Amino acid sequence: MNVTLFIPCFVDSCxxxxxxxxxxxxxxxxxxxxxxxxxxxxxxxxxxxxxxDEARMVAGKTLHHLRDAEAVVIASGSCGAMLKVFYPQLxxxxxxxxxxxxxxxxxxxxxxxxVSKLGVTDLGARxxxxxxxxxxxxxxxxLGIKSGPRKLLExxxxxxxxxxxxxxxxxxxxGTFAAKFPMISTAMGxxxxxxxxxxxxxxxxxxxxxxxxxxxxxxxxxGKPLKTLHLAQILDSQ
Amino acid sequence: xxxxxxxFLEAAGTITRNLRHRGLIQTALRKYEVARDRKKSAFNDxxxxxxxxxxxxxxxxxxxxxxxxxxxxxxxARGTKVHWCPTGPEARxxxxxxxxxxxxxxxxxxxxxxAEEIHLNEALEKDGFEVVESDLGxxxxxxxxxxxxxxxxxxxxxxxxxxxxxFERELGSSPTREPEELTMIARRAxxxxxxxxxxxxxxxxxxxxxxxxxxxxxxxxxxxxxxxxPRVMITLLGIExxxxxxxxxxxxxxxxxxxxxxxxxxxxxxxxxxxxxPGESDGPVEWHVVLLxxxxxxxxxxxxxxxxxxxxxxxxxxxxxxxxxxxxxHTYGTTYSGPVGSVITPHLRGLQDWKHLSNASSLCGACTxxxxxxxxxxxxxxxNRRNAIGETPSWIERLAWxxxxxxxxxxxxxxxxxxxxxxxxPLRLRLQGTPLDPVRSWTRTRDLPPVAPESxxxxxxxxx
Numbered sequence: 001m002n003v004t005l006f007i008p009c010f011v012d013s014c015x016x017x018x019x020x021x022x023x024x025x026x027x028x029x030x031x032x033x034x035x036x037x038x039x040x041x042x043x044x045x046x047x048x049x050x051x052x053d054e055a056r057m058v059a060g061k062t063l064h065h066l067r068d069a070e071a072v073v074i075a076s077g078s079c080g081a082m083l084k085v086f087y088p089q090l091x092x093x094x095x096x097x098x099x100x101x102x103x104x105x106x107x108x109x110x111x112x113x114x115v116s117k118l119g120v121t122d123l124g125a126r127x128x129x130x131x132x133x134x135x136x137x138x139x140x141x142x143l144g145i146k147s148g149p150r151k152l153l154e155x156x157x158x159x160x161x162x163x164x165x166x167x168x169x170x171x172x173x174x175g176t177f178a179a180k181f182p183m184i185s186t187a188m189g190x191x192x193x194x195x196x197x198x199x200x201x202x203x204x205x206x207x208x209x210x211x212x213x214x215x216x217x218x219x220x221x222x223g224k225p226l227k228t229l230h231l232a233q234i235l236d237s238q
Numbered sequence: 239x240x241x242x243x244x245x246f247l248e249a250a251g252t253i254t255r256n257l258r259h260r261g262l263i264q265t266a267l268r269k270y271e272v273a274r275d276r277k278k279s280a281f282n283d284x285x286x287x288x289x290x291x292x293x294x295x296x297x298x299x300x301x302x303x304x305x306x307x308x309x310x311x312x313x314x315a316r317g318t319k320v321h322w323c324p325t326g327p328e329a330r331x332x333x334x335x336x337x338x339x340x341x342x343x344x345x346x347x348x349x350x351x352x353a354e355e356i357h358l359n360e361a362l363e364k365d366g367f368e369v370v371e372s373d374l375g376x377x378x379x380x381x382x383x384x385x386x387x388x389x390x391x392x393x394x395x396x397x398x399x400x401x402x403x404x405f406e407r408e409l410g411s412s413p414t415r416e417p418e419e420l421t422m423i424a425r426r427a428x429x430x431x432x433x434x435x436x437x438x439x440x441x442x443x444x445x446x447x448x449x450x451x452x453x454x455x456x457x458x459x460x461x462x463x464x465x466x467x468p469r470v471m472i473t474l475l476g477i478e479x480x481x482x483x484x485x486x487x488x489x490x491x492x493x494x495x496x497x498x499x500x501x502x503x504x505x506x507x508x509x510x511x512x513x514x515x516p517g518e519s520d521g522p523v524e525w526h527v528v529l530l531x532x533x534x535x536x537x538x539x540x541x542x543x544x545x546x547x548x549x550x551x552x553x554x555x556x557x558x559x560x561x562x563x564x565x566x567x568h569t570y571g572t573t574y575s576g577p578v579g580s581v582i583t584p585h586l587r588g589l590q591d592w593k594h595l596s597n598a599s600s601l602c603g604a605c606t607x608x609x610x611x612x613x614x615x616x617x618x619x620x621x622n623r624r625n626a627i628g629e630t631p632s633w634i635e636r637l638a639w640x641x642x643x644x645x646x647x648x649x650x651x652x653x654x655x656x657x658x659x660x661x662x663x664p665l666r667l668r669l670q671g672t673p674l675d676p677v678r679s680w681t682r683t684r685d686l687p688p689v690a691p692e693s694x695x696x697x698x699x700x701x702x
Contacts, residue, residue, distance in 0.1 A: 142603065170560045186683040218684050
């Protein structure tokens, strides 16, 4: 299959290894991966801030470059929700509506693509550690991704998966929310990190780097031993 | 920034650092979740129950004119006086008039968020009436002279020790940590008031159009005493409380109890059909039903967010909201707090003054998932944000988003930005923790990941 990989701006800049692992995994599975350089952002920050015209300035370019792709795989549940759920709303009643609808149907969050589209759960990975999984809210509630990442983790050799209480509770990132209401965002993140630490896990894993950027930021600042990891990083470990 | 927004930011800043508050609320609401899930499993199919309830409320709200007329004509036929009040002040004045006409001195009241919405108690107290809250939680917060913390659990922010201290100070009781004894102290104070009161004021959970009845749900029996003992009864309710048929309660009563408090059915569920009828020996001689609009019809006119009028005030969205769990009920500064409050307050009290509540959300969607009548709460927050910008855009922000779009859409500029970020990183680290740090709102509590030496796109290009 021809897979068009969409690496969002913050993954591209700060977490490039997440994208690299995805490329390796997809190529190992025999797919042809392309990554259009012109595509950088889904437009969600402006959209969530209420600036829909400005969001369309960014989304329009992304839509243009991805509209004919066979399958778009995206390295974030949140950006995935933007393409799958919010583009059709953003372009409702506009000439691009049909293209937005088509893109929505052909877009997959990475773990969902592996499990639901390809039917793959065992990637032959080995990761000897105790981990707990954090459900990113957009992936969980906008895209309905819950069991897929766990199925993938269960097949990883020597990995012990433990559920934290409140795995489905928001970590407090929320995009611009984290900067506009840092005190609430921080409190939410501390609650999340405490739930994860209570499991005794060494790693808190998620399929969304945005949540992990916020959580790792808190953990590092507070000198906590718990580490965060993107799911793709584990699935590509040997 | 509005005064309300400023106050919200200040209050949130203080309370989110209060670890005692955090622990208290998180623990209480985790227990609620366990109880709620146990009761949810008693439904054959919870999601169908929600769907059915949403459809019933959709019908009720989209035919509100018909159902309200049916409700009032039925209830008036049994001698109830119905008052239509377009605004809060009109509802307040109507109730003041009824109390004056009854030559009342003491008023006893059961729980009614609608009364909080129109600031009824303050108005009545200003007139010289004694108003006593009979719901235990409301009684406690009234003694503390503060508004309810939560629409269903008004005093959930207080510990038994704090309540005991309050009772000792205000009622002269002996200290105790036993919930039963605390309840008995309140009961002794309240029983006297039921007998003294000339007027009882209640809220309502549902108004049944088909039979012309008001349904009140409670756990303490206090609303029954409030309705039954005084000579005059007043029921204040929002016009959205309508349910078409009596049999709808078969779903709505367990749904409300399960979603709101993790109960199978609430302790007391009473239907009121009219004042004392000829030949009856008890019940109020007069019954006044005060129907409140207070900009609900404006929300009804908004096809995108009309479903917010489905709300049955169960509090489920507050209970699961991670924002509510961290900032608590008082921080909102509104009658209705939590997600539903953030959605409807801009409609009830003005978008520009209250838009900050729609921004103070991570849009996680836990509220929408929990709502028993399927209000699309977190998407309404997004719409409120868009509508607020549509009314009065900030030109600085607009320019910033346009600049962002320009940079993101121009690969050379985007790469240049990454390069600059790499170069200034050592300087940024030196500024971290000082007022000169440009990303201080992030770095005050969190480390910021640096831009990687090689971005994904650079790696991709080199690899090919």
